[in-house]
Amino acid sequence: MELFTPDFGLIFWMFVAFAVLFFVLWKFAWPVILKNVDSRADLIDKGVEYAQNAKLQLDNARQQAEEYVAEARRQQADMMRDADRIKTQIIEEAxxxxxxxxxxxxxxxxVQIQQQQKEAEKQFRNQVSEFALDIAEKVVKNQMADKxxxxxxxxxxxxxxxxxN
Amino acid sequence: MKKLIVIFTAFISALILTPAVMANDDSHGDGKLDPKEIIFEHLGDGYGWEVPFNHHKRIPLPVIVFGSDGLHIFSSSHITGGKEYIDGNTTFKLAGKDSDFKGKVIEIVDGKEVRPFDISITKNVCGIFIAVMIVIGLMLWLRSFIKKHGYKAPRKGLGFLELLVDFIYDSVIKSTLGKKSAKFAPYLLTVFFFIFVMNLLGLIVIFPGGANLTGNIAVTLVLAVLTFMVTNLFATRHYWKEIFWPEVPLWLKFPLPIMPAIEIFGMFTKPAALTVRLFANMMGGHMIVIVLTLLIFIFAAVSPVAGGATTVISVLFSIFMLLIDVLVSFIQAYVFTMLSTIFISLAQVEEEHHAEEAHKNELKITTQSE
Structure with missing residues (x-):
């Protein structure tokens, strides 16, 4: 059967053709193409890893932010209460x-009033006594000789x- | 939809009428049909390449032979159609139907037919060169894209090409060979694309294709021998030890080397299986399409009506078979590459791995017995 007997010429040329094909591709094409395929795979792996890390960090950051907000609220409430207390205190003190x-x-x-009163009483008494003496002098001068x-x-x-009195 | 129906009806009726018209036209040949001859002519190699729609004109190709008096190079057009070509003192012609060298170039020495040492650029050789150029062109195209655009993913045709490279490299080579894939990937990828392009070229009926490349046992033999060489030349010491001194009871290998004999036999059955698998699959596909086409002529010789009916069925089946053959082209290239990868990886076994495994098994056994 001619189909099952390999022809030498064809084997020879097939070998030559494959050698040329392999050499050209091995020298020029495969290094570039395979390097590209590999490095792209690496890039994708790195990208996925980066994204996972980023998500983790984002989750952490969100939690932290929530904590900060809660803390701030608590501080605010404290301050309000303090301020209230201080206000009442100040008013009370004032x-x-x-x-x-x-x-x-x-x-x-x-005290001043009492002093003035006393002084006035004293003055009044002096004046009264003066007046009385004057009056009495006049009266007595007329009535009595004997001093x-x-x-x-x-x-x-x-x-x-x-x-x- | 209406347009499609009209086209389809016209197509079918044309198919039905063709044999009737051809039956009336008696200008072709002697009218006798030899299916076996036609099948082998289409599947086999040839000096010169048929021009579409014309059976007599052929594109001439160079014939290179070392005759009894040295090298002769001449155009195949000198010897087609039973002509004899006299170059210097030597006479060449194509062997006739009854000769042992049917369809090959022979030299006539003293009235006897002698087959010279023949490395002509035949139809198949030319087809191989075309396939080589196509593969080189495709890969250099991809390379220039990568050089220009780096990481960017190519689109359309080039995207498909890169997808194929990625598919074979990642899921066939890397998953089987692991760390050693960089060493063997160039060979395996070259084999895959070469076979795939040759398979597809075989399905195109007219000029750049039409040569039954991978359906020729010489082509598949060379590919299988190359895989055999790569497998055994790069094999580890442990692989050779497994062949000549495998871990089996002593009587299986000592006085009579039964296991080594089987192992050595196995070394050669692998490339033989590769050769025959690819060859038989591709040749089978081609043969079915040719036979389906020939059915038309066989039935048309009986009666034009039967010919008409067969035409419709045959053409539809042929289209179906050709579509399947496109799939088979890919699958066979894939299978050849995958099996080559597996054979190579089997020859890359390391001692440590086996020793470790054996140790593990030992531990398991001891713990179980305790």
């Missing part, structure tokens, strides 16, 4: 300070007045 001051002013005013008797009378009168 009020008590004002009261103390007012008390002081009133006390000093009272000693007159003074005695006047003093007794004055004592009388004083004890009445």
């Amino acid at each position: 009020r008590s300070a004002a009261q103390v001051e007012a008390q002081k002013v009133m006390d000093s005013a009272k 000693q008797a007159q003074t005695k009378l006047v003093n007794s009168l004055l004592d009388e007045i004083e004890s009445k």
Whole structure:
């Protein structure tokens, strides 16, 4: 059967052709193509890994951010409470300070009034005594000659007045 | 849709009418049909390449022979059609039908036919050169794209080419050979694309194709021998040890080397299987299509009506078979590459691996017995 007997010429040329084909591809094509295929596979692997890492980091960051927000809220609430307390405290203090001051002013005013009253009483008494002496002098001058008797009378009168008061 | 139906009907009726018309036209030949002759002519090699639609004109190809008095190179057009060609003192002609060297160039020495040493550029050789040029062209095209665009993925045809490279490299070579894939990938990929292109060229009926390349046992034999050489030349020491001194009971290998004999036999059955598998698959596909076509002529010789009916069926079946052959072209190239990869990887066994495994098994056994 001619189909099953290999022809030498064809074997020879097939061998030559394959050798040429293999040499050309091995020298020029395969290194570039296979390097490209390999490095692209590496690139894809790296990309996937990077994406996974990024996702992990993003998840972490989100959690952290939530924690920060919660912390900030808590701090805010604390500060509000503090401020409230300080406010009432300040008002309270101001009020008590004002009261103390007012008390002081009133006390000093009272003392002054009492002093002035005393002074006025003293002046009044002096004047009254002067007037009385003047009046009595005039009256007594007319009625009594004896000065000693007159003074005695006047003093007794004055004592009388004083004890009445 | 309506257009399609019209075209389809016209096509079918043309098919039915063709044999009737041809039966009336008696100008062709002697009218006697020899199917076997036609089949072998189409499947076999030849000096010169048929021109489409004309059986008598052929594209002449160079004939290179070493006759009894040295090298002769002449055009195949000198010897077609039974002519004798006298070059110097030697006479060449194509052997006739009854000769032992049917269809080959022979030298006539003292009235006897002698087959000279023949390395002519035949139809198949020319087809191989075309396939080589196509594969080189495709790969250099891909290379220039990569040089220009780097990582960018190519589109359309080039994308398909890269997909094929990636597919064979990744899922066949890398998954089988692992770390050693870089060493053998150039050979295996070259084999794959060469076979694939040759298979597809065989399916094209007119000029650049039409040569039954991978359906020729010489072509597949060379490819299988190359795989055999790559397998055994790069084999590890452990591979040779497995062949000549395998781990079997002593009586199987000592006085009579039974196992080594089987192993050595196995070394040669692998390339033989590769040769025959590719050759038979591709030749079978071609033969079915030719036989289906010949059926038309056989039935048309009986009656034009039968011929018409057979035409429709034959053409539809032929189209179907050719589509299957496209698939087979890929599968056979893939299978050849895959088996070559497996044979090469079997010859790359390492001692440590086996020793480790044996040790593991030993441990398992001891723990079980305890």
